[in-house]
């Protein structure tokens with residue numbers, strides 16, 4: 613499965629109540645295209661989806677917050693994982709869509725291939741649900757996702773996805789519209 | 800010297816409930832008071848751009864926070880500022896220590912950033928004011944009003960001795 617196929621497959625498991633932060637480039641377009649709107653679609657601030665998700669989870673402790681990040685974004689903001697491990701808001705979930713590349717900018721390799729994600733997460737004191745290889749075992753996705761969402765603690769799901777990407781349309785909303793529509797959720 | 804506990808109460812009175820940042824010795828007292836505070840939740844960040852991210856996420860969750868950093872951190876937050884906070888017009892208050900001024904000559908690591916601190920803020924189009932003990936409430940009021948009215952990032956520069964010995 614490619615990243616956008618994974619995102620699209622999760623559609624039915626995501627309730628309207630869930631708050632999503634999506635990293636810049638393709639991932640935010642995938643979330644915009646396939647998941648309930650409005651969510652936080654990052655145009656820039658590469659590396660910051662984890663910190664933005666942490667802030668959001670602290671502000672809205674009764675809502676579940678899911679961060680969708682590419683591996684390039686994840687690696688750039690790696691130290692935010694330590695901060696998340698230090699705070700562990702029970703409503704925060706992180707999904708790493710690991711395609712091993714900066715797909716948005718042409719598929720250049722990231723340094724992900726030499727990284728042991730699970731050991732990293734363990735070292736940061738963060739619960740994880742293993743690595744799911746969505747290329748080899750796509751049928752395991754919905755169960756893994758269900759487990760991720762039903763727990764009562766900060767948790768991470770690392771998903772290995774294909775690096776061949778479908779070009780999705782640019783997000784038509786202006787950044788200010790994204791902000792206003794998202795803030796409207798809270799009345 | 801401004802009483803840090805009073806400053807925290809004052810900011811809390813204006814709706815701030817969280818702070819994030821990276822320490823500078825100019826804010827030593829403020830960090831001691833934040834540790835004790837049940838009004839403002841302090842989230843220690845690993846980098847200043849992360850602190851901006853946490854604050855922006857907190858705002859997108861409907862709540863207001865502020866960021867504390869050394870002026871060296873202004874070099875780190877460029878992308879967080881321009882492609883997140885300013886792009887989405889997120890109101891954000893930055894407390895930035897103003898290091899590198901005389902008589903800070905024992906710390907050469909601050910002198911070059913000290914020389915360009917205000918130029919950087921001008922280049923980023925971040926309005927700023929320098930905080931003084933006499934009229935600190937007025938300064939903070941103006942900054943908050945500007946931040947809210949224009950949905951913008953506003954900076955308060957803090958020199959040595961204003962918030963800590």
Ligand SMILES: Cc1ncc(C[n+]2csc(CCOP(=O)(O)OP(=O)(O)O)c2C)c(N)n1
Pocket residue numbers: 615635636637638639656657658681682683684685686711713714715716717722878
């Ligand atoms: C600070 C910064 N550097 C570089 C870029 C250019 N850029 C935009 S998206 C992207 C790739 C993001 O990679 P990843 O998070 O793995 O997502 P993918 O593109 O693989 O879906 C890059 C490098 C940027 N936007 N900001």
